Amino acid sequence: MAKYLIKRVARSFLTLFIVxxxxxxxxxxxxxxxxxxxxxxxxxxxxERELELLGLNDPxxxxxxxxxxxxxxxxxGVSNRYRVGVPITEILRTKFPLSVAFGVASMIISLLFGIPxxxxxxxxxxxxxxxxxxxxxxxxxxxxxxxxxxxxxxxGTDIFGISMLFSRDNPRTWILPVISLSLGDIxxxxxxxxxxxxxxxxxxxVRLAVAKGVGSRDxxxxxxxxxxxxxxxxxxxxxxxxxxxxSIYVESLYSIPGMGxxxxxxxxxxxNSLVQALVIIYxxxxxxxxxxxxxxxxxxxxxxxxxxKEGAR
Amino acid sequence: MSKxxxxxxxxxxxxxxxxxxxxxxxxxxxxxxxxxxxxYWRSTFRTFMHRKVAVALLIVMLLLLLFTFIQPLxxxxxxxxxxxxxxxxxxxxxxxxxxxxxxxxNNAGQDLWSRLxxxxxxxxxxxxxxxIVQAIIGIAIGVLWGYVxxxxxxxxxxYNIFDNVPSTIVLILLSYIMKRGVITMIFAMxxxxxxxxxxxxxxxxxxxxxxDYNLASRCLGTPVHRIIFKNLLPYLVSVIMLRMALAIxxxxxxxxxxxxxxxxxxxxxxxxxxxxxxxxxLMMSPSLRYQLIFPTLIVSIITISxxxxxxxxxxxxxxxxxx
Numbered sequence: 001m002a003k004y005l006i007k008r009v010a011r012s013f014l015t016l017f018i019v020x021x022x023x024x025x026x027x028x029x030x031x032x033x034x035x036x037x038x039x040x041x042x043x044x045x046x047x048e049r050e051l052e053l054l055g056l057n058d059p060x061x062x063x064x065x066x067x068x069x070x071x072x073x074x075x076x077g078v079s080n081r082y083r084v085g086v087p088i089t090e091i092l093r094t095k096f097p098l099s100v101a102f103g104v105a106s107m108i109i110s111l112l113f114g115i116p117x118x119x120x121x122x123x124x125x126x127x128x129x130x131x132x133x134x135x136x137x138x139x140x141x142x143x144x145x146x147x148x149x150x151x152x153x154x155x156g157t158d159i160f161g162i163s164m165l166f167s168r169d170n171p172r173t174w175i176l177p178v179i180s181l182s183l184g185d186i187x188x189x190x191x192x193x194x195x196x197x198x199x200x201x202x203x204x205x206v207r208l209a210v211a212k213g214v215g216s217r218d219x220x221x222x223x224x225x226x227x228x229x230x231x232x233x234x235x236x237x238x239x240x241x242x243x244x245x246x247s248i249y250v251e252s253l254y255s256i257p258g259m260g261x262x263x264x265x266x267x268x269x270x271x272n273s274l275v276q277a278l279v280i281i282y283x284x285x286x287x288x289x290x291x292x293x294x295x296x297x298x299x300x301x302x303x304x305x306x307x308x309k310e311g312a313r
Numbered sequence: 314m315s316k317x318x319x320x321x322x323x324x325x326x327x328x329x330x331x332x333x334x335x336x337x338x339x340x341x342x343x344x345x346x347x348x349x350x351x352x353y354w355r356s357t358f359r360t361f362m363h364r365k366v367a368v369a370l371l372i373v374m375l376l377l378l379l380f381t382f383i384q385p386l387x388x389x390x391x392x393x394x395x396x397x398x399x400x401x402x403x404x405x406x407x408x409x410x411x412x413x414x415x416x417x418x419n420n421a422g423q424d425l426w427s428r429l430x431x432x433x434x435x436x437x438x439x440x441x442x443x444x445i446v447q448a449i450i451g452i453a454i455g456v457l458w459g460y461v462x463x464x465x466x467x468x469x470x471x472y473n474i475f476d477n478v479p480s481t482i483v484l485i486l487l488s489y490i491m492k493r494g495v496i497t498m499i500f501a502m503x504x505x506x507x508x509x510x511x512x513x514x515x516x517x518x519x520x521x522x523x524x525d526y527n528l529a530s531r532c533l534g535t536p537v538h539r540i541i542f543k544n545l546l547p548y549l550v551s552v553i554m555l556r557m558a559l560a561i562x563x564x565x566x567x568x569x570x571x572x573x574x575x576x577x578x579x580x581x582x583x584x585x586x587x588x589x590x591x592x593x594x595l596m597m598s599p600s601l602r603y604q605l606i607f608p609t610l611i612v613s614i615i616t617i618s619x620x621x622x623x624x625x626x627x628x629x630x631x632x633x634x635x636x
Binding site: 012150153275 | 565576619
């Protein structure tokens with residue numbers, strides 16, 4: 001296990017290193033105007049001097065080494081256009097807690113609804129709850145989230161009689177963003193839980209238990225559900241972490257001043273350093289989520305041992 | 314001498330050539346013994362036809378596809394970028410649906426009906442291209458990865474590194490850096506999504522490459538390409554088709570998303586993404602909501618259809634479901 005973990009983490013660092021290097025190098029290809037907020041008014045001489053000052057005229061490896069040096073000290077650079085001269089870590093500090101609140105809320109909601117829905121569909125397989133649930137899942141899985149979010153916002157605000165935009169003090173404006181964030185995960189949990197439970201119900205030990213007269217409720221909760229839930233565990237950390245850093249789409253739809261909306265603002269402002277920092281953060285977070293998912297799997301299911309699987313490949 | 318019958322005497326008189334001649338072979342007779350009425354594709358088709366919802370959606374989809382392509386040829390269609398003017402030279406902007414403009418006009422005074430169909434064409438073009446690129450690269454790499462033992466380590470490590478990179482981030486980054494356009498969009502989406510297809514094909518090929526029938530085939534000297542195309546890939550048709558079918562709604566969804574964050578196609582190239590996005594900005598005023606509802610309706614029909622058709626087809630293509 002320890003050997004596997006070390007290998008797994010080392011590989012993730014390699015991935016992260018490659019990703020950061022590529023992101024950094026690619027963003028150097030962008031026009032220099034993304035580093036100044038009054039580019040149009042500057043003379044070519046001044047631009048040259050400023051670029052020199054920012055170290056952007058140095059060869060790429062030098063710049064990269066300097067960037068890594070700063071990154072290790074937790075310095076992500078300074079925003080150049082979005083909020084001029086403010087360190088990026090400073091910008092993130094105010095945005096992060098809000099995204100965390102939304103992330104946690106939507107995860108609780110999606111587990112609270114998705115799992116009972118999946119279990120219910122599996123128990124009433126091929127009856128109306130199953131069909132109804134399937135329609136819901138197909139709709140959520142197939143239609144781009146960008147589309148149904150809009151409808152939730154458009155009609156939801158009419159129904160609840162609230163404004164389209166989020167305001168921190170009005171608790172009712174939390175409802176729609178949290179619902180929007182949860183729907184995808186509800187469908188995901190329900191779909192897979194149903195499938196794994198149906199698979200589990202067809203196994204011999206379950207048949208034997210039925211034949212022996214184990215009560216259907218006990219059997220479902222103690223055996224079928226527990227076994228079927230294991231594969232889903234792997235997904236939870238990624239899902240939580242990614243909502244922690246904010247849903248890009250939902251946050252900017254409701255103007256929630258969180259991390260997700262920030263990426264959209266940074267892109268629209270063409271703030272190269274901020275885009276770079278956010279892309280790196282998103283990549284690291286999702287890599288971390290995958291590691292945690294794998295570890296959680298081994299903890300939940302004693303049968304899974306990655307060390308062994310690694311050897312078999 | 315009575316041992317020699319008449320027939321024996323006759324045989325003795327025949328020449329070698331007459332004795333040993335080839336018997337006529339009739340291929341039809343040969344077929345007659347082992348003949349069954351089973352045809353894989355016919356069975357797949359028959360199983361698929363039993364799924365009423367999928368068949369209905371397939372018909373809707375075919376009609377829609379057909380219509381998107383013949384729409385510009387119909388008489389009296391406006392060009393998607395043509396601006397209409399009121400009397401007095403003001404652009405005919407934000408007019409609700411009418412007899413003249415079936416789906417109304419947008420902010421710039423362009424006909425939404427023709428923009429919508431042009432947008433559907435663009436988005437389907439992106440979707441199909443992404444699906445085809447994914448299939449080609451995914452199958453090629455997956456086959457190499459699974460069949461050539463020496464490459465397994467290399468590709469597995471490569472996969473482990475790149476699978477961790479979130480595809481949304483790649484999409485955003487590439488659209489941010491590259492010039493906006495259909496090609497960029499297809500490139501940015503294709504660069505990551507073949508990974509899943511390649512991994513799946515690799516795993517399957519690893520499982521079936523050493524089964525007895527393939528071993529026998531190899532011993533008989535079947536060339537590698539024939540083993541791959543005749544023995545291995547037909548096994549995977551259902552999964553390949555499913556992944557291709559799901560890539561299309563995925564690509565349309567990504568396009569809508571990228572347009573929303575401001576990195577989509579330029580407004581002169583109508584696409585479902587930028588139409589939805591224009592509609593979104595007008596959502597606040599109920600009288601203009603038609604500009605959001607029409608494009609989203611088309612997006613939903615297309616994505617749901619491909620999703621359901623893909624899943625039903627892949628179920629039907631599995632021979633286990635043919636009985």
